[in-house]
Amino acid sequence: MATFTLVRETTVPTTPERILPLIADLRAWREWSPWEDVDPELDRAYSGAEEGVGAEYHWKGNRKAGEGHMTVTGVDAGTPGSDDPRTVDIRIDFLKPFRSTNQVVFTLTPQDEGAATHVRWRMDGPRPLIMRLLSVLMNPEKLVGPDLEKGLRRLSERATAA
Numbered sequence: 001m002a003t004f005t006l007v008r009e010t011t012v013p014t015t016p017e018r019i020l021p022l023i024a025d026l027r028a029w030r031e032w033s034p035w036e037d038v039d040p041e042l043d044r045a046y047s048g049a050e051e052g053v054g055a056e057y058h059w060k061g062n063r064k065a066g067e068g069h070m071t072v073t074g075v076d077a078g079t080p081g082s083d084d085p086r087t088v089d090i091r092i093d094f095l096k097p098f099r100s101t102n103q104v105v106f107t108l109t110p111q112d113e114g115a116a117t118h119v120r121w122r123m124d125g126p127r128p129l130i131m132r133l134l135s136v137l138m139n140p141e142k143l144v145g146p147d148l149e150k151g152l153r154r155l156s157e158r159a160t161a162a
Contacts, residue, residue, distance in 0.1 A: 002127040008148040009120045012156040016078065016086045016108040016117045019159045023088045023106050024075050025051035032158045034151035039065035067096040085109040092123075100125055119155065121148050 012019060022028045027046060030036055039061035048056040052075045060067040074089035086108040094100045102125035109118040
């Protein structure tokens with residue numbers, strides 16, 4: 001089966017330690033996720049671990065928000081103060097409007113001796129035949145790419161807020 005990969009990157013003027021909890025704690029996504037505006041009546045449920053590996057989030061909303069489930073499957077918090085990249089791996093299962101399972105990896109790489117962090121948001125998923133046939137209408141780059149950019153802007157704003 002064909003797949004797609006989306007990648008968006010930015011540099012945030014703060015340490016990875018300020019950013020990592022905003023990603024690894026799925027409850028914190030309400031503060032920066034680009035999809036929070038899609039449905040003001042979104043139904044949310046959290047389960048599993050409070051944060052990090054095993055944390056789970058289920059949402060159900062209007063036609064635009066759809067329904068799905070996210071699970072944090074991996075966190076490498078690195079060593080504070082080191083130049084080691086930190087990562088958060090997330091599995092996203094979309095249930096509506098269509099079924100799909102995507103893998104997301106956030107990579108946080110310290111820069112400028114820890115004063116800044118390069119943030120990379122990567123999403124990989126299947127691209128079934130119907131999506132390839134409708135590529136003009138359902139191009140992941142055009143549909144989701146701007147959302148990732150918006151999310152990185154919001155993440156940066158939240159991570160650097162006083």
